[in-house]
Amino acid sequence: MSDRRLTPANGRVAAMHLAGSVEAERYVEGAPTMVAAPVVDLCAGPDGARDRQLLLGAQVAVFEDHDSWSFVQAADGYVGYVRSDRLMDVTAPTHAVGTVATHAYAEEDFKSPDLHHLPFGARVTVLDERRRFFETNVGFIPKKHLRGVDRPFTDPATVAQLHFGVPYLWGGNSTRGIDCSGLITAALTACDVTCPGDSDMQMAQLGEEASGDYQRGDLLFWKGHVGMMVDGDTLLHANAHHMATVYERIDIAILRISSLGDGPVIAHKRL
Missing domain, CATH: 2.30.30 (SH3 type barrels.)
Structure with a gap:
């Protein structure tokens, strides 16, 4: 079964490259557009729940504008709905x-x-x-x-640390509010590294399996959660327990997360 989050098709329309593989009333090429507001929600459906967020200047492909909502695909492949009045013609961000x-x-x-x-x-x-x-x-x-934009950051952990204290927000992708996978997306995107939107995608696509001592920039994954090591002993992560982006000693974090029923670390990845 295709992943809704990554499949630009909603029954009425689908991306042209999906013709023959998904059913739709029509198949279209996505029209390039840009986000026109500081932060916008990328929703699962019109007036639906927030899946992720997009920031001012982010480019999206629009497949349909229907009842004031645009069906779009973001640069990282994530698909959803954005209010049409939050989009504008493409310019070249500098x-x-x-x-x-x-x-x-x-x-x-x-x-x-x-x-x-x-x-x-x-x-x-x-x-x-x-x-x-x-x-x-x-x-x-x-x-x-x-x-x-021609001078990307070089250390994802430094970018992640800029978000220390940012309040936790489910589906958040900005310094106004952020969740665990949003923090990783912010850190890697600023370093010009393509990063998928959710932690399960990040675990599947980012880095290589690592073992032994933790290093700065390593990613640790739990079921439904991700954090980044800033040194061999300290995890930085946005989490609902603290309702913020916090530093936590990794041994304490592992014990706490497990004791709350979310299980052990399931992947240790090195970028």
């Missing part, structure tokens, strides 16, 4: 937010009205460079808060 968060202002002045609160990883297009700000397609942003 920079991404490289700090925990920033604001886009109406003018080249931090006392001017703030137009948007942008999370880490949101992508924008720089139109002009001023003394302390970049003028972008969404407003004026402090230059110190943006990083060229």
Whole structure:
């Protein structure tokens, strides 16, 4: 059975490459579009539950716009529904937010009205460079808060650590709220590494099996959970027990997670 999360087909429409393998009323090529809001929910259905989130500037392929909802596939392959008014025509992002968060202002002045609160990883297009700000397609942003998309981070653990203290949010993918797999996605995407959206996909697709001592950047998987080691003894993970992204000694985390009924570590992967 095909995975709903990765299959761009909903009965009415399906991606052209699925013709002959799934049933649909019509088969279409996905139209390239971009996310126009700081953070949007990618839902299982129109007005449905949040599966994941997409950030400003993320490109998606739209297969259908129906009753104010667009049926889309994200760059990582994840399929779902986004409110159509949260999408815009594609531009070429030049920079991404490289700090925990920033604001886009109406003018080249931090006392001017703030137009948007942008999370880490949101992508924008720089139109002009001023003394302390970049003028972008969404407003004026402090230059110190943006990083060229041609300069990806090199250490996923460093990016993950930027999310320390971020509140836990099921399906969350931003510094406004994040879950375990969202944390891994944020860390790897910022390092220009393609990362699937959910922990089961990440366990299947990321890294190589490892054994022995833990190293910085290693991924540990439980059933339905994932975290990243920041050193040989410390796990960083977003979890519902603490309702935040926290550091936890790995031996304590393993014991606690098992005692709560979620079982042992089932995979140790090294990127």
